[in-house]
Amino acid sequence: MGHLDHATFGWLTPVLSYVMACIGAALGLRCTVRALGATGRSRRNWLVTAASAIGTGIWTMHFVAMLGFGVSGTDIRYDVPLTVLSLLVAMVVVCAGVFAVGYGRDRTRALLIGGLTTGLGVASMHYLGMAAVRLHGDVTYDPMLVGLSVLIAVVAATAALWAALNIKSPVAVTLASLVMGAAVSSMHYTAMFAVDVRVTPSGEVLPGATAMQFIFPLAVGLGSYLFLTSAFVALSPTTGEREASASAQQPLESVAGRQQARTV
Template identity: 90%
Template sequence: MGHLDHATFGWLTPALSYAMACTGAALGLRCTVRALGATGRSRRNWLVTAASAIGTGIWTMHFVAMLGFGVNGTDIRYDVPLTLLSLVVAMLVVCAGVFAVGHSRDRTRALLLGGLTTGLGVASMHYLGMAAVRLHGQVGYDPPLVALSVLIAVVAATAALWAALNIKSPLAVTGASLIMGAAVSSMHYTGMFAVSVHVTPSGGSLPGATAMQFIFPLAVGLGSYLFLTSAFVALSPTTGEREASASAQRPVESSAH
């Protein structure tokens, strides 16, 4: 059995990955709230932004956490196409979940469907990302812990979507995103504790890219995307503010409403 280290850089990777998960969640919830206040094309754009933010946040969280993943006795490489596929899956599935909530008449059903879809998306992203890991040896999983991690993902996603539908104040959104970040992180580490590695030492070279060659630059790029989008969303006026400024310019018409 190889000894697994989940934090080869100490607290840096768990803390950083938690920050990424929270940022993605905060931005996603903020955009979902905006989407619900908008209509037509504007609503669709907000929902796509929300999904890409949550998807990016979750994916970046996973791989930033993976930067701290080490196994004694073997190097670790990542399969590039599978890693990219896990990012696409995260985006698409979260998008489906967010749209289910944004466009449905029946709130409860939309919430359960959206939560289930998004949660399964998070879990499949995690295990696809894990499938991209290349090392000298066999990777095994503990089924009960895997099931628990999937359950955490579904519950976390449902709670986050519920929060997006029911809370409007910035403070509440911040609270919800901290909770969602914690849930996504706990899902990740539960999934990681389910992993066991049977190392077969070998001098052969591994296929794939090292974390620093590939995952680190990608995570930095996506992290930058999250922060830039956050700034843009924070600065753009809400529907209410737009209506207020429009009605301030047309005092006569607005009093007729």
Template identity: 80%
Template structure:
């Protein structure tokens, strides 16, 4: 927790961190899904995804604007990256090897705990020395950034749900066009 200064966020850099996360997870899944040798593909996918997730975290931290200096403990940063790589490797392994709903749910809970561990270890690596200033900070507040994002995501989910709910069932989509165009009660010649 940082007190004594306002905090703003560099929106383009925050969006870059999101893009990095999406791209590296895709690359990791691709490496595992299309790799010919399972073990090397899993290690490459876990390494790529883990480093990418850690990059997303630290890019997000770099997007913070405040009156002061942010420093990192390199040992704790390294530990957070190791946790991210281990968690990503475990998640990719689970995606390849678990089939039962209970195993998938357990793997998801373990992955959630691992991601939280990476985040909190990364945050434990941070120290902030506040320099009081009356100068306005550039960037968006958390609410200025998160509110439009939440509204956009909510709108997307609503519209997608409406589209799915209003779509005809598969059997209607597969019926011949002529059968769908006949008036009710009439018989085909």
């Protein structure tokens, strides 16, 4: 049996991964709030941004946490195509869930379908990411804990989408994102505790990339994307602000028009 360590860098990876999950959730909720206040192409763009933020946040959380995953007696490598596929699955499935909520006629039904889709997507992203792990030995899972992790993922996703539909104030969005981050993190660590590794020592070179070669640069890149998008969303005016500035400009334009008419 290999001894599993879920925090080889101490508290750094759990805390950093939680922060990433919270930022992704906060940005996703903010964009969904904007989307519900918009129409047409603008709504679609906001929903795509929301989905990419939540998907990126969850995926980055998973793999930042995985940076701290170690097994005594074996090195760990990651299969690059499978890891990238897990990111795409996170994006696409979260997108489907967010769109179900954004365009759903019946709120409750949209919420249940969206929550189930997104939750199963998060879980499949996690287990695809785990399938990308290469080590000397056999990986087995505790079915009860796997089931529990999927349930947590579905409940967390449904709660997050409910928050997106019902919560408007920045303080409430912040609180909801902290809860969402905690739910995603607990799903991840529940799933990780379901893992059991039987190490078979071997001198063979493992296929794939090390976490620092591949996961770390990708996580930094996606983390930067989250921060930059957060700044953009925070600075872009809301629909209400845009309407207010437009209505404020109209009287000025009409005054300017009248003055121009007088001078002519």
